[in-house]
Amino acid sequence: MSTPSPMEISLQNPQDTVIPDQNGFIAVDSAPSPSLPQDKVLVSVEVSLKPSSTARIDDVRSAVERMLEKRSLSYTDGPVPVPPDDQFLTENVQRICICDTDEWVQNHEILLFWQVKPVVHVFQLSEEGACEDVSGDGQPSTFNEWILPAKEFDGMWESLIYESGLKQRLLRYAASALLFTEKGVNPFLVSWNRIVLLHGPPGTGKTSLCKALAQKLSIRFNSRYPQCQLIEVNAHSLFSKWFSESGKLVAKLFQKIQEMVEEENNLVFVLIDEVESLAAARKAALSGSEPSDSIRVVNALLTQLDKLKSAPNVIILTTSNITAAIDIAFVDRADIKAYVGPPTLQARYEILRSCLQELIRTGILSNFEDCESLMLPNYGSLKEKLNMPEVQDARTLHMCKQLLETAEACEGLSGRSLRKLPFLGHAALASPYGCDPSKFLSTMIDTARRERSELPD
Helix, strand or coil, rough: CCCHHHHHHCCCCCCCCEEEECCCCCCEEECCCCCCCCCCCEEEEEEEEECCCCCHHHHHHHHHHHHHHHHCCEECCEEEECCCCCHHHHHHHHEEECHHHHHHCCCCCCCCCHHHHEEEEHHHHHHECCCCCCCCCCCCCEEEEEEEEHHHHCCHHHHHCCHHHEEEHHHHHHHHHHHHHHHHCCCCCCCCCCCCECCCCCCCCCHHHHHHHHHHHHHCCCCCEEEEEEEEEEEHHHHCCCHHHHHHHHHHHHHHHHHHCCCCCCEEEEEEHHHHCCCCCCHHHHEEEEEEEHHHHHHHHHHHHHCCCCCCCCCEEEECCCCECHHHHHHHHHCEEEECCCCCCHHHCCCCCHHHHHHHHCEEECCCCCCCCCCCCCCHHHHHCCCHHHHHHHHHHHHHHHHHHHHHHHHCCCCHHHHHHHHHHHHCCCCCEEEHHHHHHHHHHHHHHHHCCCCCC
């Protein structure tokens, strides 16, 4: 019998035992484990420290684990209140958040505390922001650098909504890529390159997903790699006005990256946005439609990527709007080639729901009693509620129907356009203060239809 994937594991099956590794990632064994009670599900609990905290990460982790043991919590994604009577946690912890339960829970049920083995990740956000690489030879900066986890990317992972499983697939891929290298798997027998290629139309959040993935992995692997960096390559700066110099600039950039990965406690993420500008198909250059200097750039890039393959602590994240324009040798090197397309109806609903909930939270939408506490159901729950209208709050149900109608009217819009839509809808209101959510949604539907009509053919 084949080993089940995490989504197939049944909590009711006493033969399946979930075994955590040191980073909280998942392996499944068909035999009971003496170290873990049977049927335990691994759930990540992320703990963000206050900027002022000087507490040891191990001490905070132990304190949170004790706190979770004392509380009979059900586990669903979202924040956990910091106990006001725990002075150590209140002084040091900014927030505690449960993640990844949707990997295990189907039909919108909940995980009970006795079913869960929490894996606590403690981190402190860097507030430094991006640093530019300053070259002294008059060339523009070739990359930006962030220390991770960065305050700038806080909350980005949660805000990105895609088809079910994409984000978890990327997390599991990175875990496997780092584990194979860490365990010394022979790369001549089992091949992997630690290269991710996200491709799809503009505005679907590919670059944001790469940055958010790096942020998330820096949190999940901080016990193994206490230092993490994100290097965002400025691809256009690597093309020199001097013929044949571009290949040398690529080699010079990757020499700097190679120096960073030599520190074994440092996990380095290299982001190459619009990678087709660096890895343009050499076939086009040979046919004369591209300058021959671009061949040198592609050759230099592939050579440098092959050199980085021996380093265990680097992951290459790339994006492209035009996959057909990328050299086939680069595409072949990518372990994961994930298509990131326009949002589905469910994703559009969830994106707009999060936007609406934020406008309600900030008071921009009001005119309802207890409007601030109004919680709109997710897409799965909505389908159930629409089938049982007689037992629902009529106000909430009406808003949900309007929100679904808005999502349907947004077909064809990118995720970027969807996030902008509530602002454009609000700007179209005659009276922008204290607007009724229902009236606002009606305006949003009209705005969505106008935006769709202005899309290029």
